[in-house]
Amino acid sequence: MMKKTKILKNNQRAIFLIVILVAVFFLARIFIANQLATSGKLVDELKEETNRLVRESSRLEKEIVELSSLSRVSSEAGRLGFKKATVVSLTPEIPVALR
Amino acid sequence: MSSWRLQALSFSFLLLGIIVISRLFYWQILEGEKLLAEAESQRFQVQEIPAPRGKILSTDSFPLVTNKEAYLVYAILSEIENAQKTAQKLAQVFPPSEDLEEEFEKRLSRQDLAWVLLARKVDKEICDEIEALGLSGIGFEKEEKRFYPESSMSAHLLGFVGQDSAGRDQGYFGLEGFYDLELKGRPGILRQEKTASGKPILIGWKLEEEEIPGRDLILYLDRSIQYMVEEKLKDGLEKYGAKAGSVVIMDPETGGIIAMASFPNYDPVNYAQEDKNLFSNPIVSESFEPGSIFKVLVMSAAINEDVVKPNDRCSVCTGPRAISGYTVKTWDEKYHPDSTMIEIIQHSDNVGMTYVGEKIGIDRFYDYLWRFGIGQKTGIDLEEEASPILRPKEKWVDIDLATASFGQGIAITPIQMTQAVTAIANGGKLLEPHVVAKIKTRDKEIEVKPKVIREVINSTTAKIITEMMVNATEKGEAKWAKPKGFRIAGKTGTAQIPIAGHYDEEKTIASFVGFAPADNPHFVMLVTLREPTSSPWGSETAAPLWFDIAKEIFVRWGIQP
Numbered sequence: 047m048m049k050k051t052k053i054l055k056n057n058q059r060a061i062f063l064i065v066i067l068v069a070v071f072f073l074a075r076i077f078i079a080n081q082l083a084t085s086g087k088l089v090d091e092l093k094e095e096t097n098r099l100v101r102e103s104s105r106l107e108k109e110i111v112e113l114s115s116l117s118r119v120s121s122e123a124g125r126l127g128f129k130k131a132t133v134v135s136l137t138p139e140i141p142v143a144l145r
Numbered sequence: 146m147s148s149w150r151l152q153a154l155s156f157s158f159l160l161l162g163i164i165v166i167s168r169l170f171y172w173q174i175l176e177g178e179k180l181l182a183e184a185e186s187q188r189f190q191v192q193e194i195p196a197p198r199g200k201i202l203s204t205d206s207f208p209l210v211t212n213k214e215a216y217l218v219y220a221i222l223s224e225i226e227n228a229q230k231t232a233q234k235l236a237q238v239f240p241p242s243e244d245l246e247e248e249f250e251k252r253l254s255r256q257d258l259a260w261v262l263l264a265r266k267v268d269k270e271i272c273d274e275i276e277a278l279g280l281s282g283i284g285f286e287k288e289e290k291r292f293y294p295e296s297s298m299s300a301h302l303l304g305f306v307g308q309d310s311a312g313r314d315q316g317y318f319g320l321e322g323f324y325d326l327e328l329k330g331r332p333g334i335l336r337q338e339k340t341a342s343g344k345p346i347l348i349g350w351k352l353e354e355e356e357i358p359g360r361d362l363i364l365y366l367d368r369s370i371q372y373m374v375e376e377k378l379k380d381g382l383e384k385y386g387a388k389a390g391s392v393v394i395m396d397p398e399t400g401g402i403i404a405m406a407s408f409p410n411y412d413p414v415n416y417a418q419e420d421k422n423l424f425s426n427p428i429v430s431e432s433f434e435p436g437s438i439f440k441v442l443v444m445s446a447a448i449n450e451d452v453v454k455p456n457d458r459c460s461v462c463t464g465p466r467a468i469s470g471y472t473v474k475t476w477d478e479k480y481h482p483d484s485t486m487i488e489i490i491q492h493s494d495n496v497g498m499t500y501v502g503e504k505i506g507i508d509r510f511y512d513y514l515w516r517f518g519i520g521q522k523t524g525i526d527l528e529e530e531a532s533p534i535l536r537p538k539e540k541w542v543d544i545d546l547a548t549a550s551f552g553q554g555i556a557i558t559p560i561q562m563t564q565a566v567t568a569i570a571n572g573g574k575l576l577e578p579h580v581v582a583k584i585k586t587r588d589k590e591i592e593v594k595p596k597v598i599r600e601v602i603n604s605t606t607a608k609i610i611t612e613m614m615v616n617a618t619e620k621g622e623a624k625w626a627k628p629k630g631f632r633i634a635g636k637t638g639t640a641q642i643p644i645a646g647h648y649d650e651e652k653t654i655a656s657f658v659g660f661a662p663a664d665n666p667h668f669v670m671l672v673t674l675r676e677p678t679s680s681p682w683g684s685e686t687a688a689p690l691w692f693d694i695a696k697e698i699f700v701r702w703g704i705q706p
Contacts, residue, residue: 086340101214111294116372141223 190349196330197289199359201303203368204582208294210303210321215290216272218263220253224282231280235263238274265308266290297412299371301426302405302580304528305413318424320362320580322528327584330359361585365401370394373697374404378672381690382408386678387655391428391559392694394670397567397660399595400576402525403668432533432556433673436640437476437493437683438658439552440609442565443501443606444490446513448517449606452504455613458483459497459659466496469544473499473551476639490613491621493637497549502550510546511538516573516601517565519557524598525578532558553648554639562658563671565601569611570634570669571659572604576600615663623657623688628696630706634666635659635691637683641675652676653685657691667704670694 112118172180178277201210207301225231232249239245252261265288272285286575291306293319304319316325331599333356374392382390391407407427412417427668434627447453463482466473475495489497502510514520520535533556560578567574577596614634618627623637623685638656660666670691675684698704 075594104212104214108292111208111211113293114207115296117296117298119371138181 146602154365155466165377179440192335193331195288195330195333195374197358198291198306198314199324199328199330199508199585201328202361202363203366203371204364205368206363207368209299209368211292211294212289213292214269215266215288216269217265217288218267218272218275219286220261220263221284221285222253222259222261223283224257226251227280231283233627234278234280235275238271238278239264250360252546258440260378286306290411293413295368295372297374297410297414298348299366299405301407301412301428302366303401304526305424307416316528318528319426320364320527322536323343323526324362326358326585328359328362331357333357341572348695358587362581363583363585363590364580364581365396365399366405366580367401367403369701371404371406372692373701375406377694377697378406378408380429381672381674381686381693383631384679385655385674387674387676389427389675392478392670392690393397393428393559393563394668394694394698395563396574397570397666397669398420399582400567400578401563401582401595402578402580405580413589416606426527427685429523429525429527429530430558432531432558433654433675434640434643435552435562436638436654436656437495437552437564438566438636438638438649438656438671439555439557440490440498440550441492441569441636441658442513442517442612443498443505443510443550443614445602445606446510447501447505447571447609448609449513449602450505450509452527453486453501455487455609455669456485456497457473458485459489459494459500460495461500462489464496466499468499468547468700469542471544471547473547477663487613487616490636491617492619493621499547501647502546506586507546508540511535511541512550513601514549514555514615515566516575516599519555519565523558523564523578524578525560530558532561552638558685559671559673563669566658566660566671567669568601569607569677570666572607573600573602574600575599576620599660602658604690611663614659618659622684623692624680626684626689626692628692628699628706631661631695631699631704632663633659633661633692633695635661637688639683647662653683654680654687655685655687657683657687661695661699662704667702668698 159629175430194627197212200212202208220231229250232246232253234249249263252263255261268290275283276285295302302319304317304321304323306314306316306321309315314326314329316322321328323385334352334354335352337351354583363381374394378390378392378619381387383666384659392404393402393406394404395401396403400566405428407428409423411423444453448455460483462480462484463481473495476493478494481492481494484492484494484497486497486501488494489501505513507517514535520532522530523533524530535555543553564575564578567578575598577598579593579595581593583593611634615632617637618624618633618635621637623635627633636658639653640656642652642654644652652674654675655677656671658669658671671686672691674687674690674693680686699706
């Protein structure tokens, strides 16, 4: 009789523990799902920031190539007073001292 | 309750049941798909992620064509307060254009649409100005547009990007046309669940297909040489009073195009306002009768077939020659009896060339035309390449052989001529010309390997013809312009232009083709000038321009005499 009571009590404890565990996991899932569900706004903001940085990078790249284009360099050189060499002679030997 | 009342009640319940079931059937079965689609459109958002178009880079990886930020400007018509005032304010922000305000007003006044497109590929600066106006109902959607850091340099080579019938970007002409599939990439798709306010739900259902960016093209083109060539060609057209001109420079070892320029050209940014007859690259699509520059190919064939040797003498070079009722004369009406083959090229002797042509014969002559690539496309990677058709061999008669031997009565494109002379420069191999050296994907670079089409002449013949061309440059009519100390293999050409069945008395195409240094060629170049007015002769127009460009190349590449 006592043995039966003991087994019953153990079973009740086990059931109780399982219920508690299920409840905890259930609550945890709800909590995480809620966090994720409301993170959509954050994701949007991060995407916008990424796009902004990509646009800025693209703008800077465009500026660099514009400044280094040959047509711009040529006109800037002219504006700064540089002139094209009119007399260029090429020598057969390399014009440096090798020793 | 009496039985008829019970029956009436049962009947009315039955009727109500049938009505409800019918209605449910209508909404769930007949309209089910439509409602599902509407529910999905409320729950899901579908976004196309555009793929950036690939860049076109010169050999030093400088972008000749890249992309910049642009916007599509649209209007939500229900939010437009006053169509006429909105159109007026918008038109003031855009660059001035005929009927622009009227066009905007027409679109903003439409009653049958909810949304209208106002403009595409609008620069960010203009969009910022529109935003500052604070007009209601005007929105922007980001897109990209092509940007040319070197302006209209290499316009014919690059082509331009327009729209196809569906409004999608499409490359036309040049590299943009030829490599359109590689350059456009593939847009991605993002389909995901969203909240009522349009924000994405991370734990919701999501389907994402990443975009594949377009591939970049890395060219053989040397940017500084291209710039210099365009400047020199522009100056040359003015100096010699020519209507049009072109320069093409090829690497004799790889077939790579180092520079390619022709004028008049066009601005690829504003192609819609340009004359569309200028879009096609004349170097690969327009033919001309080459004249005396063709003689080097004919002489190569004769030497290769061993029907003549360099020091053999011409027995018919005493004066004008009658062939099939036509008279063949020299360009200067001076005759050199007993000329050697070397002297025939040096004097550019038409009569001497008819002698060489006869020695080869129609069959072998035709065979060599094919071997040199005449009458076939070269295979260059530009969209608009065309080749004039070679008349079938069976239709050739003596006078055709005679005139073709000095480059008249036969049509070629500038790229075909350059390709053929490259075979002389590199020891006899006909190469497929290429503009693109490498194709760059996200993960790797794919090299476009040089392609040898066939061997045309043997290396001994190539050396002999090279020496003949060096001799022609040293002692021929262009010797006065040649840079001192350099061995340049070249040939002048002055071809008459055929008009309505006869040759024009005054108009010519002046040309010079050659390679340098002769013993170890770094480049092959062809210069053509159409209808120069200062002088009709190639020796006085195209040749000095060729030498001028060559001198610059020698300095830039450190090629010493």
